[in-house]
Amino acid sequence: MPHSPQEKKKVLARVKRIRGQCDALERALEAGADCGPVLQQIAAIRGAVNGLMSQVMEAHLREEFGHPATSEQQRAARVAEMSGLIRSYLK
Amino acid sequence: MPHSPQEKKKVLARVKRIRGQCDALERALEAGADCGPVLQQIAAIRGAVNGLMSQVMEAHLREEFGHPATSEQQRAARVAEMSGLIRSYLK
Amino acid sequence: MPHSPQEKKKVLARVKRIRGQCDALERALEAGADCGPVLQQIAAIRGAVNGLMSQVMEAHLREEFGHPATSEQQRAARVAEMSGLIRSYLK
Amino acid sequence: MPHSPQEKKKVLARVKRIRGQCDALERALEAGADCGPVLQQIAAIRGAVNGLMSQVMEAHLREEFGHPATSEQQRAARVAEMSGLIRSYLK
Numbered sequence: 001m002p003h004s005p006q007e008k009k010k011v012l013a014r015v016k017r018i019r020g021q022c023d024a025l026e027r028a029l030e031a032g033a034d035c036g037p038v039l040q041q042i043a044a045i046r047g048a049v050n051g052l053m054s055q056v057m058e059a060h061l062r063e064e065f066g067h068p069a070t071s072e073q074q075r076a077a078r079v080a081e082m083s084g085l086i087r088s089y090l091k
Numbered sequence: 092m093p094h095s096p097q098e099k100k101k102v103l104a105r106v107k108r109i110r111g112q113c114d115a116l117e118r119a120l121e122a123g124a125d126c127g128p129v130l131q132q133i134a135a136i137r138g139a140v141n142g143l144m145s146q147v148m149e150a151h152l153r154e155e156f157g158h159p160a161t162s163e164q165q166r167a168a169r170v171a172e173m174s175g176l177i178r179s180y181l182k
Numbered sequence: 183m184p185h186s187p188q189e190k191k192k193v194l195a196r197v198k199r200i201r202g203q204c205d206a207l208e209r210a211l212e213a214g215a216d217c218g219p220v221l222q223q224i225a226a227i228r229g230a231v232n233g234l235m236s237q238v239m240e241a242h243l244r245e246e247f248g249h250p251a252t253s254e255q256q257r258a259a260r261v262a263e264m265s266g267l268i269r270s271y272l273k
Numbered sequence: 274m275p276h277s278p279q280e281k282k283k284v285l286a287r288v289k290r291i292r293g294q295c296d297a298l299e300r301a302l303e304a305g306a307d308c309g310p311v312l313q314q315i316a317a318i319r320g321a322v323n324g325l326m327s328q329v330m331e332a333h334l335r336e337e338f339g340h341p342a343t344s345e346q347q348r349a350a351r352v353a354e355m356s357g358l359i360r361s362y363l364k
Contacts, residue, residue: 003305012302018318019295026288029281035333039362042326045291047182049322053315054181058174060308065156065170079156083149089312090145090181091138094214103211109227110204117197120190126242130271133235136200140231144224151217180221229364236363240356247338247352261338265331272327272363273320 007059014052021045053089060085098150105143112136144180151176189241196234203227235271242267280332287325294318326362333358 025041064082069075116132155173160166207223246264251257298314337355342348 008302012299015295015299015302019292019299022288022292022295026285026292029285029288032276035329036358038329039326039358042322042329043362046319046322046326049315049319050182053312053319054178056308056311056315057177057181061174061177062170065173066166068159068166075157075159079153082156083152085309085312086148086152086177087145089316090148091141099211103208106204106208106211110201110208113197113201113204117194117201120194120197123185126238127267129238130235130267133231133238134271137228137231137235140224140228144221144228147217147220147224176218176221180225232364236360239359239363243356243359244352247355248348250341250348257339257341261335264338265334268330268334268359269327272330273323 003063004059007062011052011055011059014048014055018045018048018052021048057085057089094154095150098153102143102146102150105139105146109136109139109143112139148176148180185245186241189244193234193237193241196230196237200227200230200234203230239267239271276336277332280335284325284328284332287321287328291318291321291325294321330358330362 021041021044025038025045028038028041061082064078069078112132112135116129116136119129119132152173155169160169203223203226207220207227210220210223243264246260251260294314294317298311298318301311301314334355337351342351
């Protein structure tokens with residue numbers, strides 16, 4: 001998950017970008033960069049990880065709620081699951 | 092929003108609790124409390140505000156997706172709106 | 183803490199402002215405001231609480247490190263305490 | 274920064290671990306893992322990035338305040354810089 005090829009591609013592209021940011025951070029640390037710029041790089045990685053989390057949750061929402069539920073039970077189960085994900089990761 | 096009386100009651104109870112935590116923090120500051128306990132109180136307020144945000148988003152999810160959409164268009168609009176809320180506040 | 187009268191005054195003013203934001207949120211909820219604006223108000227409170235936490239930590243830093251330590255032991259204890267506060271609340 | 278060989282080694286080890294977590298996440302996504310476990314992995318990365326940020330700020334604090342300032346001016350400059358870092362990244 002996400003299952004659609006386009007969503008998967010976009011999520012994977014973001015993960016690769018975060019790894020690239022880690023590589024750049026490693027080089028900066030090896031080169032003895034100052035604390036200020038190093039913290040800026042880490043803050044950028046933190047922002048990218050939050051963006052990735054949001055992207056995966058949005059893809060999940062689209063996949064779960066983008067088509068009608070086949071039963072009331074399924075609808076209730078979807079809502080309960082999505083609600084749990086919001087509770088767990090909105091912080 | 093949230094519109095159901097129970098949801099509204101629960102949300103309001105949480106807001107009142109946060110205000111009570113602010114009152115306690117004010118008293119601690121007036122009394123010259125140490126930095127450590129003051130930061131603990133502020134962190135508790137931060138946690139409570141995050142909990143409130145999650146509660147409101149979950150209530151919105153239940154109200155929007157707890158019953159079938161009347162059209163594909165409405166379904167798509169609901170998903171787009173919820174997706175925007177996740178993107179804005181998951182950080 | 184913070185102990186200087188000006189710092190204390192500024193911190194207290196911020197706590198009062200957060201309480202005022204809670205009052206406004208309560209009124210909005212009572213009036214049945216929409217989910218979007220309610221979440222915006224909650225996000226503003228979250229930002230204000232983070233600002234308050236930062237302000238208290240900065241005041242503590244100024245009070246602890248704004249004048250020379252009287253011994254190596256005191257210096258080490260100050261650094262260890264401040265380090266613990268950063269570890270606990272930077273998240 | 275951090276400049277001491279041990280601090281640098283510990284920070285680099287953490288960056289490498291985060292990269293390893295990104296690799297594991299990429300494999301899970303390629304293998305079509307479910308949304309729940311994927312979000313757990315992303316949350317673990319977010320926690321690790323916050324831990325890294327805290328570690329770098331703590332190392333900076335030790336390096337800046339672990340020995341006496343040579344002048345009042347230097348002390349004030351150190352406090353102002355550290356204060357700015359707390360304000361920027363405590364959120």
